[in-house]
Amino acid sequence: xxxxxxxVKTADLKKYSFSTVTATEIAxxxxxxxxxxxxxxxxxxxxxxxAAIDSxxxxxxxxxxxxxxxxxxxxxxxxxxxxxxxxxxxxKALGSAQMAMLTTDQVVALTTAQAKVLTAxxxxxxxxxxxxxxxxxxxxxxxxxxxxxxxxxxxxALTSDQVASLATAQLAALSSKQVxxxxxxxxxxxxxxxxxxxxxxxxxxxxxxQVASLETDQVAALTVLQLNALxxxxxxxxxxxxxxxxxxxxxxxxxxxxxxxxDAEDIAALSSAQVKAINNTAMWV
Numbered sequence: 001x002x003x004x005x006x007x008v009k010t011a012d013l014k015k016y017s018f019s020t021v022t023a024t025e026i027a028x029x030x031x032x033x034x035x036x037x038x039x040x041x042x043x044x045x046x047x048x049x050x051a052a053i054d055s056x057x058x059x060x061x062x063x064x065x066x067x068x069x070x071x072x073x074x075x076x077x078x079x080x081x082x083x084x085x086x087x088x089x090x091x092k093a094l095g096s097a098q099m100a101m102l103t104t105d106q107v108v109a110l111t112t113a114q115a116k117v118l119t120a121x122x123x124x125x126x127x128x129x130x131x132x133x134x135x136x137x138x139x140x141x142x143x144x145x146x147x148x149x150x151x152x153x154x155x156x157a158l159t160s161d162q163v164a165s166l167a168t169a170q171l172a173a174l175s176s177k178q179v180x181x182x183x184x185x186x187x188x189x190x191x192x193x194x195x196x197x198x199x200x201x202x203x204x205x206x207x208x209x210q211v212a213s214l215e216t217d218q219v220a221a222l223t224v225l226q227l228n229a230l231x232x233x234x235x236x237x238x239x240x241x242x243x244x245x246x247x248x249x250x251x252x253x254x255x256x257x258x259x260x261x262x263d264a265e266d267i268a269a270l271s272s273a274q275v276k277a278i279n280n281t282a283m284w285v
Contacts, residue, residue, distance in 0.1 A: 001016065001017075002022075002025060003021055005028040005029045005030070005033060006028050008033075010032060010036055011036070013033055013041075014036060014038065014041070017041075018041045018045050019044040022048075023046075023049050023052035025049075026052055027054065029054075029057050030056075030057050031056060031057045031058075031059055031060025032060060033057075033060070034058070034061055039065055042068050043069070047072040047075070047076035048076070050076045051078065055085040058086065059085065059086065063089065063090070063093040067094070067098070071101040075101060079103070079105040079106045079108065079109035080109050083102075083106045083110075084114075091114045091118070092117045092119065095121075095122075096121045096122055099122045099125035099126055099130075100130075104130060104133040107126070107130045108134075108135060110135070110138050111138070113141075115134070115138040115139070116141045116142070116143060117143075118149075119149065120148045122146070123142065123147070123150055124149040124150070126154065128154060128156075131157050131158065132159060134162070136164075136165035137165070139162050140165045140167050140170070144172065144173035147170040148173050148174075148175070150178055152180070155181035155182055156183060158182070158186060159186070160185060161189075162186075163182060163189055164191075166194065171197040171198050172197045172199055174198065174199075175202055176203075176204050178202070179203070179206060180206065180210070184210055185213075187210055188215055188218065192221030193221075195221055195222060196222065200229040201229070203222075203226045203229050203230070204230070204231055206234060208233055208236070208237035211230075211234045212237045214242065219242040219245050219246065220245040220246060224253040225253075227253055227254065232257055232258065233261070235254075235258045235259075235261040236261045236263060238262065239266070240265055240269035243269055246274065248273055249277070251270070251274045252278060254278070259278065
């Protein structure tokens with residue numbers, strides 16, 4: 001049965017089946033009318049009809065209705081004129097499985113406001129291709145809680161520009177497993193402030209390859225507590241140039257176990273000032 005949305009009473013809409021509603025008909029639906037539809041009615045709308053709904057009307061979809069959207073419907077939403085205009089509450093209502101249904105164009109169209117409300121589960125639901133499609137400004141807008149959802153595969157998939165765009169609060173929220181998944185060519189793009197933001201526990205996640213790849217100015221920027229958290233394997237991965245870049249304060253913070261793990265050539269590379277700075281309680285045997 002055809003529906004004339006310009007004349008039908010809103011209260012009567014629940015009586016209709018929406019599986020046969022055409023794109024021409026539904027183009028006249030309003031947000032007030034959409035709000036009264038059941039989740040079953042929403043899920044029955046064809047992808048062609050979904051694509052014809054005005055963005056202002058789509059904003060009438062409630063949380064339950066959003067969660068009822070199926071893959072064909074989600075992918076039918078125009079990235080710029082429909083998906084990007086969805087409210088933050090609507091975007092937050094999408095399940096992790098629905099996030100995986102988004103097209104790369106829709107991910108690109110994601111707004112900063114929408115990115116801010118993404119949950120960890122939603123972020124984890126994105127595949128690596130979708131992750132790479134996130135614009136740097138939107139990636140940087142994801143909350144520290146949301147960024148915790150990045151899997152190791154997603155961390156590895158991040159581009160150098162994306163890694164460089166991460167906010168200090170986001171970097172502070174990363175786990176050691178997430179840190180270990182950052183590719184070396186991406187890791188060296190981090191600024192001194194970004195590196196210092198990584199927690200002491202997460203810094204232990206750096207692989208020996210990652211440690212050796214750090215620029216000397218990056219190593220010199222590490223805090224005393226971060227350096228003190230380095231494992232013996234990480235210490236042995238330090239290059240002579242990296243060791244020489246350390247300040248006397250940083251050198252003095254190393255434990256005897258850490259100093260004992262350093263390669264002989266690294267010890268030999270220490271300046272006289274660095275040697276003097278080594279705390280007597282931390283001297284190696």
